[in-house]
Amino acid sequence: MARSQSASTDATDGREDPILSVRDLQTVFYTDDETIRAVDSVSFDVGRGETVGIVGESGSGKSVTARSIMGLIESPGKVLPESSISFDGQELTDLSEKQYQSIRGSGIGMVFQDPQQSLNPVYTVGNQIRESLAVNRDITGEEATEEATRLLRAVGIPDAKRRLDEYPHEFSGGMRQRAVIAMMLACDPDFLICDEPTTALDVTIQAQILDLLKELQEERGLSILFITHDMGVIADIADRVNVMYAGQIVEKAPVEELFGNPHHPYTRALLRSIPGEHSRADGLETIEGQVPTPNEPADHCRFAPRCPKAFDDCEEVPPQHVAVGDAEDHTAACLLYPDDLSETARVEKHVEIANESTEEHS
Amino acid sequence: MNRGVYILKRLGLAIPVMIFGITMSFLILYLGPIDPVGSILGRQATPADIRQLRMALNYIDSAGNPVPLWEQYFRVVSDLFLLDFGDSWVIQRETPVTTLIINRMPATLWLGFWSVVIALGVGVPVGLYAGLRANTFRDYASSGFGIIWRAMPNFWLAVIISGLITAGGALSFYRTAIVETQVTGTPDALGNLFTNVEIFSGIPYLELLFIPVPNPGPMFVAFKWILPAALVLGSSSMGNEVRIGRTAVLESINSKYVETAKAKGVSPRRIIAKHVGRNAIIPLLPVVMGEFYLLIGGSVLVESVFGINGLGNLFFSAVLGPDIPLVMALVFIFIVIQILFNISQDLLYTYIDPRISLGESE
């Protein structure tokens, strides 16, 4: 389907000139008594026309990553200055609020989790789509209404023209999310961030929305950053996947590789804890303990306390991304890898990489 | 639901409320230990006089037997609903209550009108401003202003302001500024605020039609005259509006739809004007409608301090009279107005907030 041979070659081509390149993104929240490192040194690329997924449990920092890219982090949160977000060759972290406005919408659009709340209840759907058109594309009046009708039709809403005059509460959940997508498409973005866009929806509706997103991507050459906690959804839609845990990316890989050959103990455990097709006799695997709040610097592996394979150094050495598995582009941040080395050699290698990257910064 | 049906339904629900309110007032006045006969006739009354008056007031029938309470009740209530308010007992013997009320109406309307205009004109903008500048010095100053206005007793404020404006007071220049006016008593200019242009003079029936044209001179005098009293009367509503306005703005500003609008690239100014503004009005509606409530209560005190001959003063003297028909008539009118306000508030809601479909609000 979307991941046919040709599509994946396209994606590889795109990656040489990624549309979005995030490097060492650090977003912290200052509360009265602690500093929460919601996103801690996250790096990834999104190539042109490809869908990159971020998957993680609640509190892993995936939504904060999206908001950081959109420049929507507000006090008491802050994107630290070491971070770099480069969109289409332009560095976003240096932009003023005013400059950011021109990126939002026409450059990067965002679809939020709850379509109920992301539409303003007191304006008609048409009004809100026309606003997108007016702000980003200077289309107003009769032309805007026509374009809005076209967009609603494009996202699969029947009787589109009449629907324009209806208020969000008159739409069903799935329709509302379609309307939000139409509203974002009206901005004509090159890049779309979808933050759990199907979580609030039923499966059959979710399937409709996922199909719609794939279709739109193909038609418009959109690049998508897709954020979800659902392994099934990510398997369905993403070309490449980043797995987040406690503010960090612990493993990244092309989607088949990740699901077929997961390496990081967390990814493995996560995949095995999904009931899926396991029969009752096999039993489910569980991960002991809780997801920690990342409130101290990452000078160790944050998964170590829950990891069945943890050894002493896991508490001492921050793991770095190293190549694992057969495919290129498959890396994991775990002291167990590269597994062809001895334990001490592995630890040394990780320390070495860590030092290199700090030197780069200073 | 159709709007007409809805209004009918609301009116139907209002009837028990109205009957309860009137019954309560009736019971207080008729069961309570007050003696209108004594107050009307004074101490020197002869038993014959008393007997005659009691008969005239329908306390006893022609045979001298006391009229049962329920009979009195039905008579009073049916008269009220037929808008037959009867004659005054004490205040102006034998004058129709309706005449008394109509004579006193203009002063109260003029006072009430300006107090609402002033409260709205100051309170709402200050409240919205405080919400937009939340947690800054300016917010604290504006909110503080609202809190103090809310806490100041009307009658005290009236005493202080009228005191300061009287001769020798710190604000006595107010009397002589622009045109010299009184500040206590009923504005005598009220009688000729408008000139009636009779457009069909001479034509039978149609000559009753006229267009009121404002007279700038008397109007300004009457305005200046009433301004201090109106300011006082509107003070607590003003405080309420600041407070509720502020929280409404804050709530709207932190909503998801504002974040979505930001993600569309809409400028902050436009977001505030369009997305925040209308949503912030919704919680203000009951406050504004509730002002009527404060007006009626407050007008008794403010009119008494400023010596304005309005309905508030009339009510006060009627109660002290005790002039039962007058009190019942005024209570009836207040209840009716109150209920009409409540219904119109519900209707207004359906226009301002499309989410509220008719019939869902209680």
Next chain:
Amino acid sequence: MSDRHSTESIREELTHRDNLSLTARIAENPEPFVWWAVPMFVLLAVEFATWGGILVGMLDALVLGVTALIDIVVGYVSPGLAQVVTDFQAGVVGMLRSVGGTLGELPTLFSREVIPNQGHQTPNGAWQGTFLGLQPAVAWALRFTLIMAYALFTAYWAFRGWLVYRDHYRESDWTPTDDIVNNLRGHRWGQFGIIVLVVFLTMATFGSALAPSTVSQNIQSPYGEESQIQYLSEEGTVETVFAGDANFNSKSKGAVDTNVGVMTYDDYGRFHPFGTLPNGRDLFTFMMGGARITMIVSGMAITGAAVVAMTLSMLSAYYSGSLDLGILTVADGVVSVPQLLLLIMMSAVFANTWLGAVLDGGFLLALIFAFTTWPFLWRAVRGPALQVAQEDWVRAAESYGQRPRNIMQKHMLPYVLGYLLVYASMSVGGIIISLSALSFLGNGLGISPPTPAWGRAISAGQSYVSSPSWHISLIPGLMIVLLVTGMNALGDGIRDAIDPEVETGEGEEAAAGGGA
């Protein structure tokens, strides 16, 4: 706050010991309790007579009022029974009064006898009869400061009691209350409210000791036996005069020569922190008397209204449907008559009955206020109550067959209580304002004279606002503003403490009511 229990001992304690009560826990580790209780005992003991006095006074008013009500109702049915009630009332009140009298005899630490401020100058200029021969102003200020400090410290120490309980005797190492207290600790605005409340409660309780003079001497019976004062006459001799006569010559009537202003002495060597009234009485003393009646009436009124509102909100939320609709109709009916009008009507009608005499008319007013205020409170807490009734834990309690009464009490009330407290403290401002408005209007409304009432002072000073006697209207008004602001602050504080996330105050404007 470490875990007091090892796992072993928990099971041991929970399943094998019958007595798990607080007293048992204190007996096990008495030291912290003693360290707290002894100072608390001393604090209460030094002012025992005052605390006891206010308690007896309140009981007295309550007994009088409630029996009067019962009497009226019973009177319709059987006059004989009404007589029984009256007899019972006379007996109880007589007993309470005698207890009150005995209490009045007892010395207290900060009484005017211990630190007197009323004295007279001797011809050589020294002061006689005052504390250590200080000037009356200084002596008064000293007593005032000491009492305020005592009251604030006692309030703090009472709070300390909770801390001791939390740290040493509570089974849980954390409860939701801890969060509320913590939130209040960072909430300056709410703390301001608490302090205002404590200060005004102090005025109500210690009024007679706080004022430079007493209500009875200065206001109620200025020509009584005990109302004679001594002063240094212009001829240089020490004379004796009735307070009433002295008042007559200390009037504040607006002109420069007939004015005793703020922080001045009158011709009789009496110090007036707030100046005098147009009839020469001491405004500060008047204000303290007013504070007592204001706090008692508004306290009773809001308690009554809150109890009704709470009960009805529980019922209407749990059963909803037609019961809710019925309550709604009644509430709307009460509200449909503007509150101040209803107040004026009811107090004018009942002013001359003998229910109107209890607590100088205050009891009746409290009843009327409770009656006119509950619909606002009910409306304000009905929303939260309905919300709680929808919670799954209520469904859960139903599913194992818990009785409705228990469900309301255990599962709904604790949540609604917070909101009730918030709206009650906000509405109490409206009651305070309306109460003084009634006294302001006079004509038999409000608190009956000569008992001091704030509104009456404002009314008395009405014609002197722009004269040297400006203090008469201004100060009482400012006191009201301060108290009402404080109560609003308290409401804000509690709201933020129970629900720091929520910034909205839905129903606030409903609860604010009044607006006199």
Next chain:
Amino acid sequence: MSNAVEQSAPAEESEVLVEVEGLKKYYGGDGMFADPPVKAVDGVSFEIERGETVGLVGESGCGKSTLGRTMLALENATEGSIRYDGTDITTLSGKDLKEWRKNAQMVFQDPESSLNDRMTVGEIIREPLDAHDWKTMNDRRERVLDLLSAVGLPDKHYFRYPHQFSGGQRQRIGIARALALEPDFLVLDEPVSALDVSVQAKIIKLLEDLQEEFNLTYLLIAHDLSVVRYISDRVAVMYLGKIMEMGEAEELFTDASNPYTQSLLSAIPEPDPTKTSRRITLSGTPPSPSDAPAGCNLSTRCPAKIKPESYADLDEDLWEGIERFREVVRERARIALSTGDRVRRQFDRFDRFDDIEESRADTFDGIEVPERVDEEIQTAVEMVKRGRPTEAQEHLYEEFASVCDDEPPEMYEVSASGRYSYCHRHSDEYEDVDPVLTRRADSD
């Protein structure tokens, strides 16, 4: 309580514990101005055997939670009976009902709102015991401690408050509370859907262990099909107040018969990117439960809907276009006209619905429409334009309705294991579901 396992003698294995028959639960619909009733549960019958787990799946609003609550007598059934061990609990009240409540308990979805957070964990778990005056106070406390350890929480949590726990732990507390009165039957209402995957697995495991230990019978309500598949013995699929298909879990998941079940299953995203199953997309959204179709519930969205005989030869795309157009008209019929519009309609000045032309053009864009169909559509369009969409809806119904629109299907037994399904296509008169869906998938 460890000997509970032994009590479950094999003889009890096949005994029916709960028997639901013709159960209906309607909300509202009475009173003068009332809208039509919401038919949350609309005629449901099934049995649950002792010791088994029945999964109840469906999308939000399909009535599965209402069914669960009604089965615990938390809601009054509008019609039908629920027999528990032979007693019809819809007739119970007062003391009897309270006594019965010991037998059946509920575990709620949201661990945030199912525990009263002003009570300690001990009090929460103890409350059912208190409510029934169970033994002595000390016994109750002991039982609470036993329950805590049964759900894997240490004793010291007795004095803690729900706030101090994570979602998973809170769910354990909720389960402990549900077990306090030693019930036989538990309704688990979305017990894991608010939890993260890794926590979810632990709770599922706990539920399994407890079932074995105490010989519990579960009704598991969930929208997450993978959880249901994992834990259930039998599964019922609900749509719009009706059970569409019910049968052995594994069989139902691998070989579903009902078109709705098939669509639902095909919509689950599998955590395996190499799998490319054919997806049967259900068009549109479910109608409101107060406005359910007269015939089969699924008739407005069904991917295997039967065509009326006179149009049996219509092209698939055209047929779909007609269905979509009917949906458009149906939606318009639901719009309440303002008084002004009604007046305008009286005087033939109504023009608000003129844009229906556009929607028609849109719907049939690129599809060849035979004349006889086009005529009917045009009639309907004219009716809508005159402001009479209800008439148009009826017209289209009369013209294009099939047995699916007209008559509710029966329950057909579709497998030897006793699985049954609610669909006309199982009748011999019509082609069965699978070939239709396969053809459809191929044509895509």
